[in-house]
Amino acid sequence: MGKEITIYDIATKLNLSAATVSRGLKGHPSISASTRKRIVDTARELGYRFNSFASNLRLQRTNTIGIIVPRLNSNFMSDAIAGMEKVANKAGYKIIISQSLESTIKETENISTLFNARVDGLLVSLASDTSSISEFEQFINRNIPVVFFDRVFNHPKCPNIVIDNYRAGYEAADHLFQKGCRRIMHIGGNQTGKVYRERFEGYQKALRDHGLIASEDLLIISQLSFEEGTSAAVQILAMNEKPDGVFVANDACAIGCMLELKKHGVKIPEEIAFVGFNNDPMALVIEPNLTTIDYPGEEMGELGATLLLSLLNNNNDDNFEQTLLLPHKLMDRQSSQKAASLEIK
Amino acid sequence: MGKEITIYDIATKLNLSAATVSRGLKGHPSISASTRKRIVDTARELGYRFNSFASNLRLQRTNTIGIIVPRLNSNFMSDAIAGMEKVANKAGYKIIISQSLESTIKETENISTLFNARVDGLLVSLASDTSSISEFEQFINRNIPVVFFDRVFNHPKCPNIVIDNYRAGYEAADHLFQKGCRRIMHIGGNQTGKVYRERFEGYQKALRDHGLIASEDLLIISQLSFEEGTSAAVQILAMNEKPDGVFVANDACAIGCMLELKKHGVKIPEEIAFVGFNNDPMALVIEPNLTTIDYPGEEMGELGATLLLSLLNNNNDDNFEQTLLLPHKLMDRQSSQKAASLEIK
DNA sequence: ATCAAATGTGCAAACGTTGGCATAAAGAAA
DNA sequence: TTTCTTTATGCCAACGTTTGCACATTTGAT
Structure with missing residues (x-):
């Protein structure tokens, strides 16, 4: 519980001024190499520790x-x-x-x-x-x-x-299209921020480019939690015309959804294909392994x-x-x- | 980019001393309620922000x-x-x-x-x-x-x-025994620290209590990563007498192991049962869902x-x-x- | 009216570091 | 030797807050 060592203690011991010690410790060029070494050695020997508060106070940063x-x-x-x-x-x-x-x-x-x-x-x-x-x-x-x-x-x-979330969303939806999907659903996140909105817009553009319609009933917006993936699955199961592909804006939600669908006998990817987002480690645990966007x-x-x-x-x-x-x-x-x-x- | 406001600025404005302002801001009992109010209001009005460095320096904490x-x-x-x-x-x-x-x-x-x-x-x-x-x-x-x-x-x-890692390890191994396992393997972590050692010791004790032997060939020590789970599976597949139950000291490793075993046609839990540790969200994604210790x-x-x-x-x-x-x-x-x-x- | 106690406020020093400026010592050029 | 640089170091004030102690004012009791 000894008192804290300050640059003054070092200065006193070496018959120097505190300013010199400060400069020595900081490697200031105007301190001679020999003095610097004496300072650094003594600091170590005495168990000096730099006081960042004093420094912060002085330097205003x-x-x-x-x-x-x-x-x-x-x-x-x-x-x-x-x-x-x-x-x-x-x-x-x-x-x-x-x-x-x-x-x-x-x-x-x-x-x-x-x-x-x-x-x-x-x-x-x-x-x-x-x-x-x-x-x-x-x-x-x-x-x-x-x-x-x-x-x-x-x-x-x-x-x-x-x-480029827009592009990634586009690629995800396009990928599903290339794999044969024609009713591509999107489970997106909060549209207030840019991220999920852009993923959604990319998805819409891909659908348009392929002559598909991004209709209202193929869209679910949620907080994208695992649990909300489960709810989304319940919604999907209740649909008359089910999607044949789903692009989910994150993996946790995609996986929650897939698990619930599987539980009800839906075949993935045969009946419904999935693309997620994030490349979460869970994507390699779920069966089938989840196609996803890595970044x-x-x-x-x-x-x-x-x-x-x-x-x-x-x-x-x-x-x-x-x-x-x-x-x-x-x-x-x-x-x-x-x-x-x-x-x- | 105006200059920072200090308690002196507040003091000057109110014709008080910095000490009074400091006390007022801190709710010191010897400052009258009316003065305190004036101080707090002025502080807000001026956009004062507390300087914790000066305070830390002064208070040594x-x-x-x-x-x-x-x-x-x-x-x-x-x-x-x-x-x-x-x-x-x-x-x-x-x-x-x-x-x-x-x-x-x-x-x-x-x-x-x-x-x-x-x-x-x-x-x-x-x-x-x-x-x-x-x-x-x-x-x-x-x-x-x-x-x-x-x-x-x-x-x-x-x-x-x-x-109580010892007890938890005991319970995990005992659980496997109760479910019918008689060759219970353990995949444990670094034995330098107490945690994984105790889980291992609990496992050993459970085996002893049931008249089983915790033999060397039923033990793998690793860093417990997902990847090392895969390697562990490879080892298991190469064994003459395979275990019928495995207690893994964490879920990620258990899951890596299970996935690899499944890939090679091993039935879980019929041929090999698994218990993990941590209750990772992945435990509810893997099929079959992983029995694990939650804390x-x-x-x-x-x-x-x-x-x-x-x-x-x-x-x-x-x-x-x-x-x-x-x-x-x-x-x-x-x-x-x-x-x-x-x-x- | 006098004194004691209670209340509210101010003074000044300290916390440890930093950098501008001054100064001393040593070497170089005249 | 004198003057001018160069190099190495010291002095001092400032950063903003806190607190022991002192002091002034008010209140209440006698």
Whole structure:
């Protein structure tokens, strides 16, 4: 429980001034190599630990970046956060993580917490029903950079890092068409944000391009949970004209739906083919394995953090791309192989 | 980008001293209600935000607790962390999270990061191959409380929050026995830490109690990943005398194993029954649904945070339970219903 | 009217680090 | 030797909050 060692203690011991010790520790060029070495050695010997609060107070910056995400426990998110942590750590930044749990209210609370924690910048993936980012204005007004990823919002000052959800939605629906589906259903997420809306719009476009109609009764909007997948299946089972293919905007919901349909004897993919989204590990557990859209979580996290750090350092205010697109990939698996099974018949 | 407002600005505006403003903002009893109101109103009006660095510097505490976990992306962990965040937030604490990714080296780095961040306390679930907690001594020596949960280590100064892994292992193996298994295999995790060792020992005891032998060839030790489940299946397929039941120390590995066995035509549970551990969401996706041990993540997180906070506030140095046990529960599902299928035959 | 107690507020120092500016010492050019 | 650089270090104030102690004012009791 000994007292904390400060640079003064080191200075006293070496007959130097605190300023010299501070500079020595920081590798300032005007300190001679020999003095620097003595300082560093003594610091280690005395068990000195840097006081970031004093430093933060003095420098008016925190070397901390805040992260707000809908939930931590998805595969994508933990990859993304791992990527951010890697980049941030290397640059000497700490991270503070908070979850909105898909609630705009909780999100607002988190924003103030991070505002009061005086993070130097923010990496945000929005809750699905957030329809305005006015809460972020307090950051933007103070020139604290805000970078959105995955669940983004267009704002002239805030870069976005996303995949092309429109294109991915298009590809998913097109894939089902290529496999022989003609009544293609969509189970989509909250349409307030861009992500699920774009996936839906891509799906619609694909249908139109193939001369199909994206009719109302082939659309279910939900929160995309596993349980809501089950409910969606119940709805499907009650339909007179069932779909022959379903594009679900995330894997958990797709799997909940598939399990329930299977339980009622529906053959997948023969009767109904499925395409999901996210490439969740569960997609390889469900039988048949789920065709889904994969996208690079860790890379997105790294890119987001890198971009944020560059905004923090070079204050090239307007010299950035508004939107960065990352590639996605359709993982073609058994849940969509209807064509093959049709050929057999 | 206006300058930050400080208590001095508020004080000047109201013709008070900074000290009075500070006390007013904190609700100190010696400030009259009317003055307090004026202070709070003016603070809001001016857009004052509390400077926690100055406060931390002055008070020598950070109102931050550090969390170290093996990985964020398991269902259990995100529940546990959600529980911690809830409790910590309510008490006005921030949390800093870091992952060891099961590496003792990365864990050590995280420990120093959090040490330098001067967290007021630590909530830790150890990496699976951590065999010594000497790195934590720097905290313990300074009377910074360290609470272990789930993956724990016995240290007289550090409370543990766990489930009874020994008993759970016993119950899992016993369950398989009750269902008719007589060659019960165990796929266990790293035996360095207590968790997987205890599950293994419980399994051994159950076998002994039923007059069975836990022989070497019925034991596989691995990192318990999904992929290692696949390898385990390959080993099983190569065995002369195959097991008729397998207790796997986590669900991901159990599921990897089951999928591979099914691919080779092994009937589950008829030929080989399975019991997993963790109650991962995947356990309800695999067919047959996996019998597994469920335990309360969120509750464990809440309890851990509550305990840590109580250690921070009352410095009742020695007045705590060394080990807190939380209840677990065997979720009896299809993957272990061998007895029923035996009866049919 | 006098004194004691209670109430409300201010003063000033401390927390540990940092960076502009000043200065001392040493070497180089005249 | 004198003057000018260059190099290495020290001085000092500032960052914003907190708190022990002192002080002033009010209230109530005698």
